[in-house]
Amino acid sequence: MGVTTGHMKLHCSQTPGPHGQDHWPTSYPECGGNAQSPIDIRTDSVMFDPDLPAVQPHGYDQPGIEPLELRNNGHTVQLSLPPTLHLGGLPQKYTAAQLHLHWGQKGSQEGSEHQINSEATAAELHVVHYDSESYGSPSEAAQKPQGLAVLGILIEVGETENPAYEHILSHLHKIRHKDDVTLVPPFSVRGLFPQQLEQFFRYNGSLTTPPCYQSVLWTVFNRRVQISMGQLEKLQETLSSTEEEPPEPLIRNYRVPQPLNQRTVFASFTQVGPLYTTGEMLGLGVGILAGCLCLLLAVYFIARKIRKKRLGNRKSVVFTSARAATEA
Template sequence: MPVIGTNWSYRMLLGSWILLLLLRHSAVRGASWTYTGHHGQEHWSDSFPDCSGKAQSPINIKTSNVSYDDSLPPIQPVGYSMPGSTPFTLLNNGHTVQLSLPPTMRLRGLPNNYTAVQLHLHWGSEAHPGGSEHTINKQVYPGELHIVHYNSDRFTDINQAKDRMNGLAVLGILIAVGPSENPAYANIINNLQNISFAEQSVGVPSFSVKELLPNSLDKYYRYSGSLTTPPCYQSVTWTVFSDPVHISQSQMQKLRTALHSTPESTSPALLQDNVRDVQPVNQRTVYSSFVVQEALSVGVVLAIVFGVIGGLLLISVALYFVIMVIRRPNSHIGKV
């Protein structure tokens, strides 16, 4: 038993060390791409060829085109509610706020088992309040949370899995604004003031990550796609939940204004609008784990209403002529 415990502790330490290197590498490389400008997303493929691939993310999920798959089970988070006592690391990497996750957090409900690595957020600004990357029927939400996992059945760590087919699995959680504060998201948002500038990090007491998810884990869309930031590897199995979570307006305001995309030693620039444009679906199929009830458009509703009115008018006219035909012979009775 002592040997097993030692090996487990060593693997935990090694995993944390690798993750820290990856986070630092991400922060260092952060200056090589931006969302707008000379290094903006329209130029990503110049340095990262995969960004021009045919299976890129995010996408607009058009519900009339999704295919229902009754074999898709509910998502099963393992260890999300009890991630342990070791603090998480919250990092401003210049592109987003990123929270490290322990390897005790895993994901089931996919063809393979996946181990959690990190989660991060996307958001807009006051000028451009749409902050979600995925859209549903072109509806944009104020924000989006991504929880990143690697395929631990096939690979030893995320560095091995990141550019391999089915190497990664990402949960996409759409974020809307509601009337009250979300205590789970407060664990992240209330600590943003401590990492205001790029490359800053802070320890955050561990909390139930499951509380960041929507209540219905059986209603989602599934498709094959990519990372939404460079290097845009097309290795991601995406699960985008149908139901959004809600945070308060004040929480959303903090998210939009608390962080800078620049280090403290340089001219400050707010970290906002870290959203990639919607990418073509091309020949990919988007599956749903539930039967999508299509909402009728205004045009369809009006067509139905006018159709019913027209049908009633036709019936009324037909009845009128029937009555007239019946009454006409009777009008000659008694006349010579």
């Protein structure tokens, strides 16, 4: 996750993907800190917090009438958000600044930064906000404890096209090269979020790109959103990380999970368990169905055997009775 506002540019290494990340602390000491992001959220060790209020997005369904700026900054696609959007349910009022995406390489369905039980998803959306009650700008807030609040939304591949994400993805061909900018008609940003926001994880972390300031209050939603395979391919294949030709593909712009160290991850819900993929759920359903059929067949054959035995006993009794009558 990076923040680009005003004169401040917090950005990814120009080397795509995980390569070079080990060297970040050399130039940016905070990248070697003990409260870095992203993390692998282990659901068996999170702590349920009944006092966590629900995240309340205000204004996201009506972002105004002004077009929104969509930019290829060389390491991600970034959409600027108007200051009329803000979050409730957090310690302070956090005003929206921008949103951007992280994804993997062509053909991969592992490109998210956060993982749940070591499972990555195809991509991840970050919606960046800053504490506008305490600080005058995102760049000022980015260097202060909990100066930023970021929503993390895990994206997986589904069967149908997601119309909300198409508001962004359909314009990528206009910003193929680094520093290209286009304007996008306003749309309901709320449509990019999961429908249900009640289930989420909360922890203190950092920017996921240099300078890795440890100033982020993270909210990672348990529910995922889905885009089509075609939409994921647009994200993986359209953009370049350079201005010149031939283009260098903009791919694998995610950071690998960082150590949790002594931090606690809180959950807003108690039903925390392993997340099953659609394929796993289908396999589980088929297995249960097969088991039920086997059980029914076993019951059927046992009942049939018992019935045969009873009929045999009845015939034996009839035969014995008839024989006794004849002898008499």
